[in-house]
Amino acid sequence: MGAMNLRRSLSPLCAKCEALIWAMECMKTxxxxxxxxxxxxxxxxxMVSSLEDWPAFATHMEEFNRSKTFFxxxxxxxxxxxxxxxxxKLARGARSSPSAMLYVDSIPPVWLHEPVDSS
Incomplete structure (x- = not known):
């Protein structure tokens, strides 16, 4: 489980790919x-099921493959x-943080147990 405020990505797919790689690294840690x-x-x-079809993400996929070897x-x-x-909820909390945020732990933080606001 984790949250991280990442820099702006070129596309939603790029952002999700970076988040997956970060999550994989957290699980390895x-x-x-x-x-x-x-x-x-x-x-x-x-994309991760058919890597050869996504040449524009070659750099991300190299990093993904390196992380994947642990699993x-x-x-x-x-x-x-x-x-x-x-x-x-984790993503909204990270985005609303005024500064860089990083949270990695196997125990969820107290604020995560609060009801999810659907607005």
Whole structure:
């Protein structure tokens, strides 16, 4: 689990790719190798499933492949945005932070347990 305020990306797909790589690195740091990554962006799931079809993301895919080697059976699946309320809450919290934010831990912070505001 984690949140990070990243720099602006060139596209939503680029931002999601960078976030996935960061999440993978966090799981490596915490020594969690049996992880299923869930994402609400189906295009990224397609991209990491067929790397050769995305030459514009070659640099990201090199980094992704390096991170992927830590996970014996890498799994990623698409979920709907309505199923992704916790991740949305983390993202909103990171975006609204006035300064750079970084949070990585296996225990969720207290503020994450607050009800998710649907506005």
């Amino acid at each position: 915490l020594q969690f190798s049996d992880v299923v990554f869930e994402i609400d962006f189906s295009q990224l799931v397609k 014996p059976s890498f799994k990623i699946r698409h979920i709907t945005r309505t199923q992704n309320t916790m991740a949305d």
